[in-house]
Amino acid sequence: MSAASRTETWARLAAEGLVQGEPPPTRLQSPWYVRVMQGGSGWLGALFLLSFVGGLFSVLFRSPEATLVLGVASCGAAVATFRRWPDSDFAGQLAFAVSLAGQAMIAYGLWKLLGQREGVAAAAMGLVLAALFVLVPSTLHRIWTAWSAACCAWLVLFDAALAPLAPGLFAAVLAWLWLSDAALARFGERALAAGWGIALAVAQLAVAAAMLWELRRLVGVAGVPAPYEAVHWVGVGLSAVVLVALAGWLIFRQGRSAVSGTGLVALAGVAVVALLGVKAPGLTPAMVLLLVGFAAGSRELAGLGVLALLATLSQYYYALHVTLLEKSLLMAAAGGALLLVWLALRRRWPGGGEVDRA
Amino acid sequence: MSARHDILEWAEQGVIAPLDLPRALEAGGAYPTAVDWRRFVERLLLWLGTALVAAAVVFFVAYNWDALGRFAKLGLVEALVVAALGVVAWVGLDRAAGKAALLAAAVLVGTLLALVGQIYQTGADTFELFAAWGLAILPWAVVARFAPLWLLWLAIANLAITLYFTTFGVLFGLLLGPERLLWVLFGLNTLALVLWEAIGHRDGPGLAARWAPRLLAAASGALVTGLAIFDVVSWRGASGWGLVAWAGWLGVGYLVYREWRRDLFVLAVGVSSAIAVVVTFVGRHLVGHEAGGFLIVALVVTGLSAVGTKWLRAVAAEGDR
Numbered sequence: 001m002s003a004a005s006r007t008e009t010w011a012r013l014a015a016e017g018l019v020q021g022e023p024p025p026t027r028l029q030s031p032w033y034v035r036v037m038q039g040g041s042g043w044l045g046a047l048f049l050l051s052f053v054g055g056l057f058s059v060l061f062r063s064p065e066a067t068l069v070l071g072v073a074s075c076g077a078a079v080a081t082f083r084r085w086p087d088s089d090f091a092g093q094l095a096f097a098v099s100l101a102g103q104a105m106i107a108y109g110l111w112k113l114l115g116q117r118e119g120v121a122a123a124a125m126g127l128v129l130a131a132l133f134v135l136v137p138s139t140l141h142r143i144w145t146a147w148s149a150a151c152c153a154w155l156v157l158f159d160a161a162l163a164p165l166a167p168g169l170f171a172a173v174l175a176w177l178w179l180s181d182a183a184l185a186r187f188g189e190r191a192l193a194a195g196w197g198i199a200l201a202v203a204q205l206a207v208a209a210a211m212l213w214e215l216r217r218l219v220g221v222a223g224v225p226a227p228y229e230a231v232h233w234v235g236v237g238l239s240a241v242v243l244v245a246l247a248g249w250l251i252f253r254q255g256r257s258a259v260s261g262t263g264l265v266a267l268a269g270v271a272v273v274a275l276l277g278v279k280a281p282g283l284t285p286a287m288v289l290l291l292v293g294f295a296a297g298s299r300e301l302a303g304l305g306v307l308a309l310l311a312t313l314s315q316y317y318y319a320l321h322v323t324l325l326e327k328s329l330l331m332a333a334a335g336g337a338l339l340l341v342w343l344a345l346r347r348r349w350p351g352g353g354e355v356d357r358a
Numbered sequence: 359m360s361a362r363h364d365i366l367e368w369a370e371q372g373v374i375a376p377l378d379l380p381r382a383l384e385a386g387g388a389y390p391t392a393v394d395w396r397r398f399v400e401r402l403l404l405w406l407g408t409a410l411v412a413a414a415v416v417f418f419v420a421y422n423w424d425a426l427g428r429f430a431k432l433g434l435v436e437a438l439v440v441a442a443l444g445v446v447a448w449v450g451l452d453r454a455a456g457k458a459a460l461l462a463a464a465v466l467v468g469t470l471l472a473l474v475g476q477i478y479q480t481g482a483d484t485f486e487l488f489a490a491w492g493l494a495i496l497p498w499a500v501v502a503r504f505a506p507l508w509l510l511w512l513a514i515a516n517l518a519i520t521l522y523f524t525t526f527g528v529l530f531g532l533l534l535g536p537e538r539l540l541w542v543l544f545g546l547n548t549l550a551l552v553l554w555e556a557i558g559h560r561d562g563p564g565l566a567a568r569w570a571p572r573l574l575a576a577a578s579g580a581l582v583t584g585l586a587i588f589d590v591v592s593w594r595g596a597s598g599w600g601l602v603a604w605a606g607w608l609g610v611g612y613l614v615y616r617e618w619r620r621d622l623f624v625l626a627v628g629v630s631s632a633i634a635v636v637v638t639f640v641g642r643h644l645v646g647h648e649a650g651g652f653l654i655v656a657l658v659v660t661g662l663s664a665v666g667t668k669w670l671r672a673v674a675a676e677g678d679r
Binding site for chain 2: 005006009010012013015016018019023024026029030031033034037038040041042044045046048049051052055056089090092093094097181184186188189192253254262265266269273276290294295296297298299309310313317323324325327328329330331332334335336337338339341342345346
């Protein structure tokens with residue numbers, strides 16, 4: 001399928017005068033499931049490496065400074081290996097495991113040295129990960145560092161009592177990385193890798209939304225930040241705004257008006273999801289994932305969005321901030337509304353011909 | 359790989375000028391067309407709406423609302439099952455709306471059975487609920503020839519068997535240990551995979567997509583890997599047949615998915631399984647004696663993963679020629 005579709009794509013571009021001659025040879029790329037396998041093996045290898053280092057130099061782990069230095073040395077060795085042998089599978093896999101072990105040591109050292117404050121240590125770790133993202137020319141490693149950096153950013157926000165803003169902010173960055181032609185043109189593979197890292201973080205936040213809501217309750221009980229309640233609602237609103245704005249922008253990109261028939265229908269559907277997202281906060285970022293995946297022509301990202309939606313719904317069952325009865329009524333109302341919008345679309349604009357004319 | 363992926367790769371290689379990239383993505387068909395969007399929006403509204411309504415009924419029954427009498431509750435869920443089946447009869451199973459309604463009806467039948475158990479306190483074990491649910495919707499799965507409905511049925515069957523073993527495992531721990539459960543689940547999922555590959559693709563477009571047999575292959579592979587690891591660590595006196603089944607699974611899987619119907623996903627499952635079993639074997643014999651054992655295991659994981667990746671990429675490249 002790949003070779004034929006690539007030739008067809010090349011022919012289309014050639015017809016537009018965008019390329020000339022024959023297509024260049026393809027670089028061997030790993031499909032997502034091979035990357036998952038590599039990532040899992042890298043993790044396993046890193047755990048055994050850490051155990052080896054811990055067993056051999058256990059005294060080092062008693063000093064945060066020594067752990068930090070050892071971590072930096074490991075990451076340095078990994079960067080050098082990645083850059084020296086960019087095409088070697090063994091060197092790449094070994095460097096990935098060494099880098100992961102090094103990152104774990106750096107994180108531990110920073111945590112201990114910076115007074116065990118999540119926000120400060122996470123910010124410092126985020127900078128380390130950003131540097132590794134730039135220095136290591138490996139897509140898998142970049143996806144990993146982008147995802148880890150997003151987790152650090154969440155911790156920084158959490159420490160500042162701003163964690164509820166994370167789903168909306170991350171969703172906006174996700175849409176920009178995946179759909180902005182300028183970002184793609186300027187950063188190429190790095191934008192794609194960062195896009196995948198952020199996508200994983202958004203899926204994670206969507207699924208964990210119910211638990212994070214509980215966290216908000218617990219923080220409130222502890223009597224800490226009074227404005228946290230307000231920040232929570234700003235976060236919910238931000239996610240909703242990102243979703244609706246994304247839908248509006250996609251309608252605009254398709255060259256039609258948001259007040260056209262199908263434009264209104266699409267916006268109505270998105271508005272229903274955004275409204276339900278007020279009480280089921282994971283739904284909104286999961287929907288952003290799905291929309292961005294489809295708009296970008298990435299079946300893998302759209303699939304991640306579907307999985308995030310299903311997992312969010314399953315997880316919602318256990319959320320304690322609303323009763324099962326309230327959840328049931330909310331979902332019945334939203335589901336019924338979506339089905340009515342679907343029916344209206346089918347009845348008012350059957351066949352989809354209107355879409356092409358609008 | 360998608361058109362988007364190819365175009366971005368060419369842009370990175372400098373074949374397409376950065377400023378031309380937006381136009382190239384448009385002209386190369388990387389973005390969905392208006393017709394694609396229309397289809398997507400329709401499907402999203404239909405499936406998300408159906409999923410939310412079905413989940414709402416499950417949540418409602420789980421709430422066990424006292425203010426509503428038992429007949430009202432039963433009547434409500436039954437009415438919804440009948441309504442869903444009415445939609446199926448009206449629009450037919452060839453259309454997405456019919457399929458969505460049948461899937462919702464299948465979920466609602468399980469909810470109805472749970473409600474009956476909740477109201478009448480039948481004393482039935484949980485596995486009986488799932489077994490009855492599976493039996494009740496089996497004819498629908500056969501008639502609909504729709505992958506998600508078959509997978510729902512298989513998930514219910516897996517759950518019923520697991521719950522059965524969990525229930526009786528407590529009483530007869532030696533007879534019905536976890537290894538035997540793995541064997542039964544492995545048999546069920548492997549049989550489903552074989553049948554799917556043998557006749558699924560001939561049975562209409564509803565079963566033709568590759569994601570369903572891939573999911574089954576992953577389940578089957580994970581279970582046989584568990585059996586092999588059981589043998590390697592000799593946990594609770596394993597039978598020793600797990601490694602034989604695992605080697606057979608790898609061999610047959612290689613022949614089927616490398617030679618007959620090339621499927622890189624299933625081959626990647628096989629490679630992951632091989633890494634897991636070999637690492638367990640090496641780890642069992644080396645870890646715990648001295649620190650060097652950890653280093654050897656780390657190198658083995660790395661080496662196997664590198665070799666596996668290289669081989670999978672080579673197989674993938676064959677398809678591109």
